[in-house]
Amino acid sequence: MNEMLFISMLSGAILSGTPLLYATLSELIGERAGIINLGLEGVMLIGAVVGFVTTVQFGNPVPGLIAAALAGALFNMIFAFIVISRRANQLASGLALMFCGVGLSALIGAPFIGRRIEGLSQVRIPLASDLPFWGRAFFQYDILVLLAIPTAVAVWWLLFKTRWGLSVRAVGENPTAAYAAGRNPHLVQYQALLISGFLGGVAGAHLSLALAHTWAEWMTAGRGFFSVALVIFAKWHPLRAIAGALLFGGAISLQLQMQARGVPVSSFLLDMLPYGLSLAVLILWSRARRSAVPGSLGRVFQGTE
Amino acid sequence: MKNTARLILRELAILASALLALGTVVPSAAQAQEKLKVGIVHIGSIHDAGYNQAHAEGVQIMKKNLPNVEVIQVENVPEGADAERVMENMIKQGAKLIIPASFGFMDPALRVAKKYPEVKFVHPGGYKLAPNMGTYWASTPEAFYLMGIAAGKTTKTNKAGYVVALPISFFLANVNAFQLGARSVNPRFETRVVFMGTFLDAPKEAIAANAILDMGADVLGVIVDSPIAVVQAAEKRGAYSIGYHYLGVQKFAPKGWISGIAFTWGELYTRFAKQVMDGTWKSEALFGNLSSDYLTISPFGPAVSADAVRMVNDTKREFIAARKHVFAGPLKDNKGAERVKAGEVFPLQGIGKMDWLVEGVIGQPK
Numbered sequence: 258m259n260e261m262l263f264i265s266m267l268s269g270a271i272l273s274g275t276p277l278l279y280a281t282l283s284e285l286i287g288e289r290a291g292i293i294n295l296g297l298e299g300v301m302l303i304g305a306v307v308g309f310v311t312t313v314q315f316g317n318p319v320p321g322l323i324a325a326a327l328a329g330a331l332f333n334m335i336f337a338f339i340v341i342s343r344r345a346n347q348l349a350s351g352l353a354l355m356f357c358g359v360g361l362s363a364l365i366g367a368p369f370i371g372r373r374i375e376g377l378s379q380v381r382i383p384l385a386s387d388l389p390f391w392g393r394a395f396f397q398y399d400i401l402v403l404l405a406i407p408t409a410v411a412v413w414w415l416l417f418k419t420r421w422g423l424s425v426r427a428v429g430e431n432p433t434a435a436y437a438a439g440r441n442p443h444l445v446q447y448q449a450l451l452i453s454g455f456l457g458g459v460a461g462a463h464l465s466l467a468l469a470h471t472w473a474e475w476m477t478a479g480r481g482f483f484s485v486a487l488v489i490f491a492k493w494h495p496l497r498a499i500a501g502a503l504l505f506g507g508a509i510s511l512q513l514q515m516q517a518r519g520v521p522v523s524s525f526l527l528d529m530l531p532y533g534l535s536l537a538v539l540i541l542w543s544r545a546r547r548s549a550v551p552g553s554l555g556r557v558f559q560g561t562e
Numbered sequence: 563m564k565n566t567a568r569l570i571l572r573e574l575a576i577l578a579s580a581l582l583a584l585g586t587v588v589p590s591a592a593q594a595q596e597k598l599k600v601g602i603v604h605i606g607s608i609h610d611a612g613y614n615q616a617h618a619e620g621v622q623i624m625k626k627n628l629p630n631v632e633v634i635q636v637e638n639v640p641e642g643a644d645a646e647r648v649m650e651n652m653i654k655q656g657a658k659l660i661i662p663a664s665f666g667f668m669d670p671a672l673r674v675a676k677k678y679p680e681v682k683f684v685h686p687g688g689y690k691l692a693p694n695m696g697t698y699w700a701s702t703p704e705a706f707y708l709m710g711i712a713a714g715k716t717t718k719t720n721k722a723g724y725v726v727a728l729p730i731s732f733f734l735a736n737v738n739a740f741q742l743g744a745r746s747v748n749p750r751f752e753t754r755v756v757f758m759g760t761f762l763d764a765p766k767e768a769i770a771a772n773a774i775l776d777m778g779a780d781v782l783g784v785i786v787d788s789p790i791a792v793v794q795a796a797e798k799r800g801a802y803s804i805g806y807h808y809l810g811v812q813k814f815a816p817k818g819w820i821s822g823i824a825f826t827w828g829e830l831y832t833r834f835a836k837q838v839m840d841g842t843w844k845s846e847a848l849f850g851n852l853s854s855d856y857l858t859i860s861p862f863g864p865a866v867s868a869d870a871v872r873m874v875n876d877t878k879r880e881f882i883a884a885r886k887h888v889f890a891g892p893l894k895d896n897k898g899a900e901r902v903k904a905g906e907v908f909p910l911q912g913i914g915k916m917d918w919l920v921e922g923v924i925g926q927p928k
Contacts (some may be wrong), residue, residue, distance in 0.1 A: 265776035273769055363638065370609035371790065373814065469764035470798075471790040474607065474638070478763040510769050516756040517723065517773040519924035524729060524757040 264394045266507070266514055272468060274506020275402045276301075279460035280484035281491060281498045282412050283329075283453045288488055289416055290449035291429040291553040295351030296336050297457055298481025299358020304329040304461030306362040309472040312374045318466050322377070322401075322459070325466075329458020330451050332358065337450040341443050344557045359475055366472045376470040377401060377463075399467040401459065406499055408456070413495040415452075425449050429551035432558040442558050460484075486535045489542065492549035508534050598659065598839050600624070600831075601634040601652030603645055605664035606762070608637055610788040611814065612807045617663040617686070619808070620827025620856075627832040630839075641666035649674045653681050659838045661685075661831070671695060682838050691845055698830065700850035700857035701910045702732075703739035703888045704881045705823040708852075708859060708874045709804050710743025712820050713781045714751050715870035716802055717744075722781035723754040723774030725792045727761045729927055733785050735913035738920040739888045740783065745922055747873065754779060755925035764791040771795035781820065790814055802865055809860055819863030821874075826858045849911075853882045889913075894921045 280297060287294045294300075308325030312318045332354075339350045377399040379386075385396040396403075416422035424445050427435040432442035464480070465472050487505060491498035512527035520527075600621070608618035614637070621633055634652050639645050645667050649660055653674070660683045662671040668688040675683045675695040683695035691697060713722055722744065726733050737755050744751040754777060756770045771782055771792045783804040784792040789811050796803040797815035805811030805822025812819045830848075837843035850857055859878070862871055880886035889908035893901050895918035902908045908916070919927045 261776065265773060268776075269769055269773055272772075273765070276765070367607060367609075367637075370607045371611045371615070371788075464765045468768050469791045470768070470794050471764050471788070473610070473762055473764045473788060473791075475762070476764050478760070478766070509766070510773065513756055513766070513770040513773045516925060517754050517770070517777050519754065519926075521926060523926055523928055524759065525928075528757075528759040 260390060264390070266511065267394050268398075269510030269514055270503055270507035271398065271402060272506070273509045274502040274504075275405045276460045276463040276468070276480060277484055277487060277506055278405045278409060278498060278502035279401070279456050279463060280481060281487040281502055282409055282495060283456035283460060284484050284488045285491065285493060285495060285498060286412060286416070286425070286449050286456070287453040288554055289429045289493060289551055290425045290446045291432060291551055291556065291558070292337075292340060292446055292450060293347050293351065293485075293555045294333070294336060294354075294450070294453065295348060295482070295485065296333075296354025296358065297351075297484060298477050298479070299355040299362075300329045300333050300336075300454055300457035301461035301464070301477045301481050302358045302362035302475065303332045304458030305465040305476055306366040306369075306461075306472055307458070308462035309372075309374065309465040310365060310369050312376070312466060313369055313372045316375070318375065318377045321374075321466055322462050325462035326455045326458040329456070329461065330454035333450050333454025333457060334447075336454075337447050340557070341446050341450075344559065347555050347557070355481070363474045366474065369472055371471075374466070374470060377467040399463075401463045401467055405502075409495045409499050412456075416495065421445075421448070426551070428558075429553060431552055436558075446558075457481075483531070483535070486539070490535070490538050492542070493551065494549075505531055505534065597630050597632060598628075598835055599632045599634060599652075599655065599657040600659045600661065600835060601649065601655075601657035602636075602661040602663055603639050603648050603652075603667060604635070604637045605641065605666065606638060606787055608635070610808075611790050611811055612786075612788040614663070614787070615810075616808045616825040617661070617827060620825075620831045621661070623828025624831035624835055627828070628835055628839075631835050639667075642670060645670040646674050650677075653678050658682065659684070659835060661834075682834075682843050684834050689847075691847060693845055696843075696845040696847065698848035698850070698856075700825065700854055701913075702823060702857070703735050703910060703913065704852050704878075705857060705859060706736040706739040707743035707746075707881075707888050708878055709783065709821060709823060710740040710745070710751075711747050711874050711877060712862065712866055712870050713740070713783075713802065713804060714744030714746070714748035715867060715873065716820055716865055717748070717751070717781050719778050719780045720748060720750045721752055721754070721777065721779040722783065723756065723771070723777070723779040724783045724785065725767050725770050725774070726755055726757050726785045727787075728759065729757050731914050731916045734919060734927055735889075735916045736785060737923060737925075738916070738918075741920055741923045742888060742893075743877075747870075751922065753923045755919065755923055757925070758786060761787045764788070767791040768795045772799070775799050775801055802863075805860060809858065812860065812863065816863075818865065820866055821862045822860035824858045824860050825856060827856050830854075830856045851882070851910075852878055895919060895927075896921055896923050896925070 304325040307328035308321040311324035312321030336354045424440045428442045428445045487501045490501040508531035604614045606614045687699040688697045741753045768791045781802045782796040793803045793814045802818045803815045809824040887907045891902035891906040892904040
């Protein structure tokens with residue numbers, strides 16, 4: 258029974274943490290390039306709905322997943338154009354993008370509500386999935402769960418081990434200096450937001466294709482905003498984002514687990530758990546934050562004519 | 563000369579347009595005697611396989627029954643000033659009967675009803691009436707009790723779970739009734755209840771469903787707007803499921819389907835429309851039960867035994883004949899306190915005050 262409890266808690270944390278991890282990585286890449294995107298919620302919704310609709314049309318979740326990622330990237334390019342080329346305020350544009358995503362996804366999804374899909378199924382890994390205890394705890398998930406941590410490692414490698422990553426971080430710290438060093442800050446930011454939108458779309462697709470197997474309006478229910486906070490928790494580092502997503506995914510699923518177990522605490526109080534946790538983390542982190550935040554986050558690079 | 567010609571031409575034009583207008587006005591005035599426009603305002607999508615689709619389907623059946631009725635339907639209307647605007651718009655288009663199909667549309671509808679006394683309003687599940695606004699709903703605990711019997715006879719693990727939006731009294735009463743029905747046929751039965759804090763968060767509902775199944779439950783019920791996520795999660799893991807609101811939930815769980823409680827509003831809406839057309843409509847508070855044609859027990863799934871179906875039908879007759887009561891004492895809550903004394907009955911009209919969960923339900927009512 259205790260084993261069962263452990264597995265149940267862990268799989269709950271992993272399942273609710275996976276969309277958070279993809280979303281956090283999405284936001285993180287953008288912020289490393291100096292752009293804060295409050296529209297992530299909208300990007301995720303576009304990914305969720307396009308993924309679902311495409312899956313309905315093809316009867317197969319693989320084209321759905323690809324379409325979700327591409328749609329997320331495309332939608333994020335609208336934001337990129339506004340804040341990079343048109344030099345608009347990032348916070349206001351992000352919120353506008355979010356509401357645009359809410360409305361557009363509702364419009365696209367309306368005729369498809371209530372349709373049945375197969376969704377992403379569990380991937381069987383030979384040997385590993387059949388292990389008596391660890392198999393159930395770690396290896397009986399859909400493909401997006403299994404790829405989540407490798408994706409975080411890939412983002413870390415991109416940002417910290419490649420020349421391109423160096424220019425992203427340089428642009429995020431000081432675009433003028435990066436420009437002087439021969440980089441094109443606008444181009445780098447466009448590239449970062451393209452990858453960011455790609456991951457945001459995948460995050461949304463995990464919600465509709467793997468978790469819920471259905472589309473419902475505003476089904477992200479604030480997970481995009483949550484991920485913006487998680488970037489701060491992760492101190493803008495992709496590997497720390499893994500821990501953050503697991504911890505907060507755990508907090509979301511823990512309160513459901515506690516209710517299912519009949520723990521005598523009010524469900525209203527339990528519902529606050531993840532948000533209380535994020536407030537606590539922000540307070541604790543507030544001191545050390547300065548060293549981690551990209552120097553030019555949220556600023557508009559006006560060019561250097 | 564030129565002027566007179568112009569004058570005649572103008573007179574002719576006026577005459578012609580007047581004739582044209584007459585031609586269009588006269589027949590339509592005759593039609594208006596029989597034609598009725600009905601406006602229905604939905605809080606969500608009419609394809610949610612849940613609360614909203616049940617209302618939308620009711621309106622479709624009304625339209626089929628009464629070819630003279632025209633329907634104006636608006637989805638995804640937020641509660642508040644927007645709802646008022648939508649209703650007024652429908653009235654401007656000629657609607658004479660408005661169905662504000664969400665509990666939260668009650669006050670907006672009341673305000674619009676005051677402004678347009680000639681338009682009739684019927685509001686589901688509310689408690690406020692006006693001379694031109696009536697209310698309708700059905701008492702659900704008896705139906706949940708029947709679901710409990712079916713679940714109690716079908717389960718293999720004697721454990722069930724309910725995914726519920728919020729711990730409000732009507733939902734607590736439904737879960738209590740379910741547990742009591744199941745206990746009546748299965749003394750070891752227990753029900754775990756998990757509250758979502760919201761009516762719509764499908765991914766969270768799926769994770770909650772899995773958490774309950776991990777605790778060994780093999781029956782899942784659901785009281786949120788759209789049952790799709792929970793019912794599918796149960797089906798995927800080979801568990802049984804029980805639907806709510808809409809008749810057509812079964813397609814999401816063909817194997818594990820037990821049954822469901824569905825609102826079938828079609829005939830009631832037909833009666834409303836007829837009454838408005840022939841002028842016999844009266845403002846009243848309709849509160850139906852299992853004998854009403856708008857509260858339906860869905861068809862049973864393949865897992866339910868003939869014996870269980872017979873027990874459900876027998877108990878249904880007892881309820882309709884008022885020979886049996888859902889909340890008949892002695893009843894204890896899940897903390898051990900006595901709530902209904904032996905020989906007493908907690909009346910179904912009073913469930914708005916129910917703030918406890920019955921013995922055998924695992925969960926926190928507050």
